[in-house]
Structures are given as C-alpha cells and as structure tokens.
Amino acid sequence: MVDREKLYQAILTGDAKSARALTEEALKESVDPKELLDKTLIPAMDEVGRLFETNEYFVPELLISARAMKSALELIKPLLAEKGAEPAGRVAIGTVKGDLHDIGKNLVAAMLEGGGFEVVDLGVDVSPEAFVTAAKDKGASIIALSALLTTTMPAMKKVVAALEEAGIRERVKVMIGGAPITQRYADEIGADGYSDNASGAVALARSLAAKVPAAA
Amino acid sequence: MNPRERFHATLHYLPRDRCPIMDFGFWSETLVVWREQGYPEGADPDEFFGMDPQWIGCGGEVGLRPTFEERVIEDRGESEVVRQTDGVIVERGKFLGSIPRHLDHSLKDRDTWERHYQPRLMPDDPNRFPPSAEWRLKVEELTRPDREYPVFLNVGSLYGLPRNWFGLERISELVYDDRKLLEEIVETLADVIVSVIETTCAAGIRPEAANFWEDMCYRSGPLLSPKVFRELLVPQYKRITSVLHRHGVDIVFVDCDGKVDDLTPLWLEAGVNMMFPIEVGTWNADVVEFRRRFGKDLRLMGGVDKRILAGPKEGIAREIERLAPVVEEGGFIPTPDHRVPPDVPLSNYIFYLEEAKRIWGKGLSNIRPTSIPVRSGATLAAGALP
Numbered sequence: 001m002v003d004r005e006k007l008y009q010a011i012l013t014g015d016a017k018s019a020r021a022l023t024e025e026a027l028k029e030s031v032d033p034k035e036l037l038d039k040t041l042i043p044a045m046d047e048v049g050r051l052f053e054t055n056e057y058f059v060p061e062l063l064i065s066a067r068a069m070k071s072a073l074e075l076i077k078p079l080l081a082e083k084g085a086e087p088a089g090r091v092a093i094g095t096v097k098g099d100l101h102d103i104g105k106n107l108v109a110a111m112l113e114g115g116g117f118e119v120v121d122l123g124v125d126v127s128p129e130a131f132v133t134a135a136k137d138k139g140a141s142i143i144a145l146s147a148l149l150t151t152t153m154p155a156m157k158k159v160v161a162a163l164e165e166a167g168i169r170e171r172v173k174v175m176i177g178g179a180p181i182t183q184r185y186a187d188e189i190g191a192d193g194y195s196d197n198a199s200g201a202v203a204l205a206r207s208l209a210a211k212v213p214a215a216a
Numbered sequence: 217m218n219p220r221e222r223f224h225a226t227l228h229y230l231p232r233d234r235c236p237i238m239d240f241g242f243w244s245e246t247l248v249v250w251r252e253q254g255y256p257e258g259a260d261p262d263e264f265f266g267m268d269p270q271w272i273g274c275g276g277e278v279g280l281r282p283t284f285e286e287r288v289i290e291d292r293g294e295s296e297v298v299r300q301t302d303g304v305i306v307e308r309g310k311f312l313g314s315i316p317r318h319l320d321h322s323l324k325d326r327d328t329w330e331r332h333y334q335p336r337l338m339p340d341d342p343n344r345f346p347p348s349a350e351w352r353l354k355v356e357e358l359t360r361p362d363r364e365y366p367v368f369l370n371v372g373s374l375y376g377l378p379r380n381w382f383g384l385e386r387i388s389e390l391v392y393d394d395r396k397l398l399e400e401i402v403e404t405l406a407d408v409i410v411s412v413i414e415t416t417c418a419a420g421i422r423p424e425a426a427n428f429w430e431d432m433c434y435r436s437g438p439l440l441s442p443k444v445f446r447e448l449l450v451p452q453y454k455r456i457t458s459v460l461h462r463h464g465v466d467i468v469f470v471d472c473d474g475k476v477d478d479l480t481p482l483w484l485e486a487g488v489n490m491m492f493p494i495e496v497g498t499w500n501a502d503v504v505e506f507r508r509r510f511g512k513d514l515r516l517m518g519g520v521d522k523r524i525l526a527g528p529k530e531g532i533a534r535e536i537e538r539l540a541p542v543v544e545e546g547g548f549i550p551t552p553d554h555r556v557p558p559d560v561p562l563s564n565y566i567f568y569l570e571e572a573k574r575i576w577g578k579g580l581s582n583i584r585p586t587s588i589p590v591r592s593g594a595t596l597a598a599g600a601l602p
Binding site for chain 1: 295307308309315316317384385388389391392434435436437438439440441444478497498523557558559
C-alpha cells in the first residue's frame with residue numbers, strides 16, 4: 001500500500017519526483033484517482049496555501065509545491081477525464097486587455113489547479129469578448145481577472161459589462177486581483193469577489209463555485 | 217544651505233533650513249499627456265518643476281559588461297518582442313504600459329550562467345568606468361569641495377538583477393534546486409560591486425549615499441522567505457556595506473517596491489539604513505508607522521500616496537499635512553511612492569508641489585519656483601507672477 005502521508009509530504013515539501021512516483025504507485029494499486037485527489041493531494045495543497053497565508057511559506061515554496069502537484073496531476077487528470085469526474089469548478093483566467101503581466105495570474109492559475117479546479121488560461125492582454133467566449137464555449141463558471149496597472153484595471157469593468165451584455169452575467173461569477181486592486185474596487189465594478197493573494201484566490205473560487213446556479 | 221548640505225543634514229537629523237523637495241519621476245506617458253496640458257516638449261522635469269537636484273550617480277557600472285546586443289525579434293503591431301540588453305526576451309508595448317512582459321530568459325541554469333553571464337561580470341573590467349579622459353573630468357567635477365548637490369553611488373542588486381535574468385519562477389525554483397549556483401551568482405555580483413566602490417572611492421569621490429535596487433517584494437510580502445534572505449543575501453550585503461562604511465558612506469538605501477516590512481529588520485542588520493519608496497498604494501505603507509516601529513535608525517524616502525495626486529486637491533493637501541510631522545523630525549525625504557502616472561492632471565501635480573514647498577519647504581526663498589504652463593507652450597515661473 002502506498003504511503004499517503006509520504007505523498008502528502010512530497011507535495012508539501014515540493015518534491016516533484018517523489019510526488020509523481022508515489023502517485024504512479026497508488027494508481028497501479030488501483031486507488032481511485034478522484035479519491036486520491038480529494039483526500040490527499042488537494043488537502044496537501046490546501047496546507048501549502050495555509051502556510052503561505054501565515055507567512056511560513058513564500059513564493060519559492062508555493063511554486064515548488066505547485067510543481068509537485070502538477071507532476072501528480074499529469075497522471076491523474078486523464079483518468080479523471082475517462083471517468084467523467086467533474087472538477088471543483090471551471091475557471092477562465094486571464095490578464096485584462098492592455099496589460100501584459102502574467103506572474104500573479106500564473107501563480108493563481110497554479111494554485112487553482114492544485115485546488116481541484118479546471119483552469120482555462122487565456123493568457124495576457126485578453127479582450128472582454130474572449131472571456132465571454134470562454135464562459136460560453138468552455139463552460140467556465142468563474143472568470144478570474146488580473147491587472148497590474150492602475151491604467152489597465154478599468155478593463156475589468158468592461159469584462160463585467162460584456163458578460164451582462166451577452167446575457168450570461170447571472171450564471172458566471174467574476175473574481176479579480178492584482179497589485180492595484182482592492183475589495184472596494186471589486187464592489188465598485190460589480191465583481192463577485194477579490195483576493196490579494198494566490199492562496200486566498202482558491203478559497204474565494206470555492207465559495208463562488210458554491211454560489212454558481214445549477215445549469216438549466 | 218546648498219542641496220548637498222541639506223540632504224546630509226536631513227538624513228543625519230541635523231539642523232537644516234528645510235526639507236529637500238524631490239521626486240521619484242514620471243511615467244513617460246505622463247509627460248506626453250501633460251504636453252496637451254501645457255507642459256513644454258523637451259523640458260527637464262526637475263528644472264520645470266523647480267525641484268532640488270536628485271538621482272545624480274557617481275560610480276561605475278555594476279551590471280553586465282558588455283551587455284547583450286538589443287534586437288527586435290518580432291513586430292506584433294502594438295507591441296514588439298525584443299531581446300533586451302540583459303538577455304531577457306520581452307514583449308513590450310510600443311505605446312502604453314511601463315513594465316514589459318518576460319517571455320524567455322537567456323539565463324536558465326549553471327551552463328548558461330557560465331557561458332553567457334559570468335564572463336560579463338568580471339569585477340576588474342575597465343569598461344565598468346567611462347574612458348579615462350571622461351572619467352577624469354567626472355572625478356574632477358564630483359570631487360570639487362564646493363560641489364553643491366548630493367551624489368549617489370549605485371551599488372546594484374544581489375537579488376533583483378538575477379531575478380530578472382532568470383525570471384521569478386526559475387529563480388524561485390533554484391532556491392531549492394541549486395542553492396549553490398545562486399550563492400555563486402550573489403557572490404559574483406558582490407565582487408563586482410565591491411570593486412566598483414573601491415575604484416570610485418579611490419578616485420576621491422565621497423558619495424552622500426549608496427543605493428541598492430532590489431524590487432523583491434510584492435503587495436503581500438517578500439518574494440523570498442526571511443530565512444532564505446538571511447542565509448543567501450545578508451552575508452554579501454554586510455560585505456558591501458562594510459566597504460561603504462570604511463569609505464565614510466554612511467547612508468545606504470534600498471529601492472524596493474512592495475511590502476518590505478518583513479525584510480526591513482534584516483536589511484538594517486546588514487548595514488542598510490534607508491528604505492525607498494515605502495509604497496502606500498500597494499500595501500498601505502505608512503511612514504509614520506515605519507518611524508514608530510523602526511525608530512530613527514531607519515531613514516525613509518518616498519511615502520507619499522501617488523494615487524491621491526489624481527484626486528481632489530483637498531486630499532492632496534491632507535496627505536502633505538499628514539506627513540509634515542515626520543518631515544519635521546528629519547531622516548525623511550518625502551516623494552510620491554512611485555512614478556507619477558498619466559491619470560494625474562498637470563494642474564494637480566503643480567498644486568502638490570506648491571503645497572509641498574509651502575509646508576515641507578517652509579516657503580523659503582531658496583526653493584526654485586514651479587513653472588506655470590501656458591497654452592502657447594511658453595512657461596512662466598510662479599515667482600515671476602504678479
């Protein structure tokens with residue numbers, strides 16, 4: 001029997017090689033991939049997030065843990081797809097139009113994947129229409145917007161407006177983040193939530209996913 | 217008092233006539249937008265706004281020598297892909313946006329370090345200084361006993377530069393994947409910095425301050441844990457600051473954006489004694505709180521909420537009043553907490569400066585007047601107005 005605690009620790013300490021080997025071993029032993037994800041891997045990433053929020057982990061620790069998680073997910077994802085297992089939610093993430101910065105966006109995307117979300121990364125300089133298309137065609141129920149500059153953050157409001165215009169605002173939640181962003185700004189533009197860090201973004205996405213209306 | 221004496225007195229808590237009136241700088245787009253509001257094309261901002269002299273450097277180059285040749289790899293219409301002089305491949309907007317996006321890096325591992333970067337970081341490379349005739353003239357100017365302006369010695373970076381060269385993700389991984397390589401890079405940079413300090417000071421130049429640039433924090437805290445910072449960087453900072461102190465350079469500051477308070481005690485321990493720019497906008501930093509927490513050992517520069525400059529004038533006046541007690545106490549040079557963005561109207565910026573000169577500068581007659589723009593493109597000095 002594979003040692004689950006070792007796998008948990010491999011994610012926590014960012015040991016990608018062990019995380020992959022132990023995941024492989026568990027799958028060979030016919031452990032249910034969804035159960036492995038929900039009971040071992042996601043809790044390990046949640047602990048990484050907690051340590052990040054309490055200033056025990058910093059960006060390097062977060063990144064190597066996300067890398068270890070990714071190495072395990074590479075093995076698990078195809079099996080989950082085969083079984084038709086639903087992710088925690090589908091998030092379309094991108095840096096808004098006019099803004100080319102992606103470090104914060106990439107960190108949030110990695111943590112969301114580690115948190116069990118399916119992430120559609122739209123990249124940088126993303127138009128409001130592209131977010132609308134991702135919601136319609138990729139089934140994203142959460143739109144995550146990033147901006148680094150005070151001059152580009154108004155583009156977030158345009159995305160909210162585009163979702164309204166497309167008639168899908170009610171079924172899509174919008175979360176925002178980035179250096180100049182505040183909760184006040186999120187309220188001002190009608191976004192559903194704001195997080196000031198990658199770990200908090202996972203908790204926010206979970207709470208928003210729970211509020212997404214069931215598909216008709 | 218001349219600006220040099222005023223700068224020294226301010227940062228040593230000595231009696232002085234007034235606080236220096238200085239600035240951080242402007243987005244390039246800001247000056248373009250301001251031209252439509254009356255700012256004359258090609259004008260020098262310091263001259264136009266009548267500020268005390270600032271950011272005058274005095275040493276050699278502490279980065280790559282020679283640099284990579286800059287070349288455009290791809291034209292993408294509104295943006296272009298460029299290999300910069302530091303070897304980083306970036307996409308940068310042609311028209312807007314102040315920070316380019318990193319696409320790829322020439323530095324990836326030990327092999328690329330040894331082939332492309334280490335040879336460009338030879339401490340005794342004579343090309344770190346201008347050609348001898350030019351350097352002689354510069355030394356002559358900077359060592360004049362009657363020099364009236366302060367000069368800064370750029371002592372580079374131990375983390376910021378390699379972070380740019382590698383990219384944040386790769387350098388973060390290397391903390392765990394190859395710490396020895398990182399240590400070697402930091403030590404090499406320190407070797408270069410020490411060599412530049414020694415050569416500069418041997419020429420007789422005595423800078424008023426030395427400045428590191430790191431930008432290693434973001435809105436929630438540092439990009440490295442304090443533990444790794446202490447192990448990796450503090451020993452080399454100490455090495456550099458001890459050389460500076462030996463040459464009588466006793467003001468050493470770090471230019472670091474973001475939430476710096478977790479690292480500030482470690483910088484103090486490493487011989488740094490001033491932080492800049494204490495960003496209010498990013499994480500609600502407050503120079504009043506910084507002074508309470510770190511005392512007079514830590515000097516401060518920056519700390520003015522630049523976002524307020526785009527708002528009502530009452531808010532600008534309040535911000536100036538808020539900082540006045542720390543200005544009065546000394547050890548603090550107020551400037552906007554980052555470069556002034558284009559959403560700040562020129563008239564607001566002039567109002568800010570006039571208020572700053574009145575309150576922080578005590579309205580003394582040795583403050584140069586702010587020029588008042590007029591639509592024809594000509595300007596008038598405020599003091600010349602009836």
